[in-house]
Amino acid sequence: MSTRFRRHRTKIIPAISTVVMAILLTGCLGNEEDWHGKNISGLMPELEFDLINSQGDPVSSNDYSGRVRMLFFGFTSCPDVCPTTLQKLNQVTSGLSPELQEEVLTLFVSVDPQRDNPERLAEYVDFFGDDIVGLTGEELQLRELAKRYRTTFGYEEPGPDGNYAVSHSSAIYVFDREGNPRLLIRPDLSGEEIRHDLVALIQEGS
Structure with a gap:
């Protein structure tokens, strides 16, 4: 990874433990053996946002409809979880057929x-990788989006050099082609396990 992205200590918020607990308590997992990730169908709202992309253009969730989408919160100065997760997701998708x-x-x-x-x-x-879209927005927009998916993020006090750490969830949210929430993926799942779940979602209804 390029050294221009400075390394800073990162705190990771437990991956929406309240949601996972709700899943376990409500018994809404369906046939758990079908998925390696946690089944969150019906437990969260559909994918919806209005942000800006990495070209500075305003975009909405509708601009990316029709594909299985993995949503991950992070920041470019993240020293560990973000680059590790994005690298794994790129390996997962690169291992799929064209x-x-x-x-x-x-x-x-x-x-x-x-x-x-x-x-x-x-x-x-x-x-x-090529199949990764960068998104951001005003802090209020980002907080509303994080709240929508029952997580949060925070900023620590800047150090002498002005840099600061950002706490955020390590969860990966997976939505189907229609934008329905389907899976919560932990970053400790193997690439093969994640790929299995993605292929199953892609092939639904085909």
């Missing part, structure tokens, strides 16, 4: 708009 690769998209939402302008965001996501 036809299936076109059916999957990763949406990386930066929750650090003060530092992650479109140019920086574009350089970052391009480093990890």
Whole structure:
């Protein structure tokens, strides 16, 4: 990874533990053995946002409809979880057939708009692959989006050099072609396990 992306300590918020607990308590997992990720069907709202992309253009969730989408919150100065996760997701999608690769998209939402302008965001996501879209927005927009999916993020006090750490969830949210929430993926799942779930979603109804 390029050294221009400074390394800073990152706190990771437990991956929406309240949602996972709700899933376990309500017994809404369906046939759990079918999925490696947690089945969140019906437990969260459909994919919806109005942000800007890494070209500085306003976009909405409708601009990316028709594909299975993986949503991940992070920031470009993240020293560990973000680059590791994006690298894994790129390996997962790269391992699909060319036809299936076109059916999957990763949406990386930066929750650090003060530092992650479109140019920086574009350089970052391009480093990890072609099927990754960088998104960001005003802090209020980002907080509303995080709240929509029952997570949050926060900023620590800047150090002497002005840099600061950002706490955020490590969860990956997976939505089907219609934007319905389907899976919550933990970053500790193997690439093969994630790929299995993506292929199953892509092939639904085909």
